Amino acid sequence: MTGQVRGVQLARLLGQWHALPGRRRNPDYAALAGTVRGLLADGRLPLGVRLPAERELAEALRISRTTVTAAYRQLRETGHLASRRGAGSWTMLPGNHRVASTGLWTPLDDREMLDLGVAALAAPPQLLTAARAATEDLPRYLGGAGYHPTGIIELREAVADAYAARGLPTSADQIMVTSGTQHALDLVLRLALAPGGSVLVESPTYPNALAALAGRRARITTHGLAADGWEPDLLLGSLRQTRPKLAYLIPEFQNPTGHLMPASLRERVVAAAHAVGTDLVIDESFVDLPLDGTELPPPVGVYDRHSRVISIGGMSKPYWGGLRIGWVRASAPQVQRLAAVRVGVDMASPVLDQLVAVHLLADADAIVAERRVQLAVQRDALLGALAQRLPDWRVTVPRGGVTLWAELDGPVSSALARAAEEVGVRLAPGPRFGLDGTMERFLRLPFTLPAADLVEAVGRIAAVRYDLDRAGRQRWREPAVIA
Numbered sequence: 001m002t003g004q005v006r007g008v009q010l011a012r013l014l015g016q017w018h019a020l021p022g023r024r025r026n027p028d029y030a031a032l033a034g035t036v037r038g039l040l041a042d043g044r045l046p047l048g049v050r051l052p053a054e055r056e057l058a059e060a061l062r063i064s065r066t067t068v069t070a071a072y073r074q075l076r077e078t079g080h081l082a083s084r085r086g087a088g089s090w091t092m093l094p095g096n097h098r099v100a101s102t103g104l105w106t107p108l109d110d111r112e113m114l115d116l117g118v119a120a121l122a123a124p125p126q127l128l129t130a131a132r133a134a135t136e137d138l139p140r141y142l143g144g145a146g147y148h149p150t151g152i153i154e155l156r157e158a159v160a161d162a163y164a165a166r167g168l169p170t171s172a173d174q175i176m177v178t179s180g181t182q183h184a185l186d187l188v189l190r191l192a193l194a195p196g197g198s199v200l201v202e203s204p205t206y207p208n209a210l211a212a213l214a215g216r217r218a219r220i221t222t223h224g225l226a227a228d229g230w231e232p233d234l235l236l237g238s239l240r241q242t243r244p245k246l247a248y249l250i251p252e253f254q255n256p257t258g259h260l261m262p263a264s265l266r267e268r269v270v271a272a273a274h275a276v277g278t279d280l281v282i283d284e285s286f287v288d289l290p291l292d293g294t295e296l297p298p299p300v301g302v303y304d305r306h307s308r309v310i311s312i313g314g315m316s317k318p319y320w321g322g323l324r325i326g327w328v329r330a331s332a333p334q335v336q337r338l339a340a341v342r343v344g345v346d347m348a349s350p351v352l353d354q355l356v357a358v359h360l361l362a363d364a365d366a367i368v369a370e371r372r373v374q375l376a377v378q379r380d381a382l383l384g385a386l387a388q389r390l391p392d393w394r395v396t397v398p399r400g401g402v403t404l405w406a407e408l409d410g411p412v413s414s415a416l417a418r419a420a421e422e423v424g425v426r427l428a429p430g431p432r433f434g435l436d437g438t439m440e441r442f443l444r445l446p447f448t449l450p451a452a453d454l455v456e457a458v459g460r461i462a463a464v465r466y467d468l469d470r471a472g473r474q475r476w477r478e479p480a481v482i483a
């Protein structure tokens, strides 16, 4: 329990609940309960807070108490409210769902939902074969204690070889295996950023990176991405003016925008970072996934002569997120320091999972080629459905990665996400990817679901989009000036 929300506060959060899409088909209590569920799913109403007493909310909303009683009853039935007689009612999510600090949450077994909130593919068929082969390798490790703080040597070698193949000579002692890219970022932040340190990030950016930075209480400045990507002079200017301790960038098919940073800017960013003493954390999550034969510029690390660049990456996007294998590429001394930090966190990654990764990487060419074909087909299906059903939205065709960043026809992203949830589509609205609640005109759409699901999802989104309009546009009016 983290506190209590008062009637007037909840009324303010509920906003135009009585005018939401689908409203005319629903009684008042169902619309009220639906809006509360939307606020919870969107992270705007926290979990574990006590809701106002029925009478108090009824007064704040100027509706009958029976309506609130029925809404609370429905919320209890759907698992969004827990009540104790005489004590009150607390917000919760059905099952064991938890909300992250970003407000994003993953369903455990909600198979009905078309989940466009998660930008990751299902596992490739080769995963099972790799897992079986890994169990056969396991006896080689069973004679030891199994703790390998920087990772098992064969995986570190395979990852180092992949960097070398991309034109960045790398030895195994420059690689540390982690439990996913997110873990890699967290460890790097623990090493390179004192609590309260300053960090430059792109805006929009990957929300869980913001969560990791929040964990270090970082002071964040942003570089706003333009419709066609980074603005070189502004980015370099920000580095020179704010001299952050660290900059976190996603140069390959940036999440969420899909932009690819050109070689010339990579070189200039590294030079500027060196000049002002900034460490660059380069997130290469999507580097394996250029589409349409797009040529990749050299890795950012190629331009690094002063150990300013720490690269992080992993298996989640080309292979499978459930594997939880990622890595850091840094100088060998930095890797040793990271291993020392890790001892206080999780000691080491699971040996069996690392062996699975070794087998997948041995088959990388074939697996990744299939993923690229699959993603291109799904992206095109998504683009086609958007052009047909939501022609007013503007999208830049991403040349790689797994997401596109749509500019909507109005500042409706959060309202749309709430409405879409009601029709079985989970969305991550634009403000999730920023720091200050802006970006309501944008929506990230991943193309990681099968094409038919994407087309179905766009159809449902389009239906609720037009319902939002019919419910009245007045709630998006400019606020009146109060002098």
Ligand SMILES: Cc1ncc(COP(=O)(O)O)c(C=O)c1O
Pocket: 119, 179, 180, 181, 182, 183, 206, 250, 255, 283, 285, 313, 314, 315, 316, 321, 325, 326
């Ligand atoms: C840019 C970026 N970094 C890190 C991650 C987290 O990856 P992992 O599953 O390897 O922890 C993601 C996943 O969406 C991502 O998009």
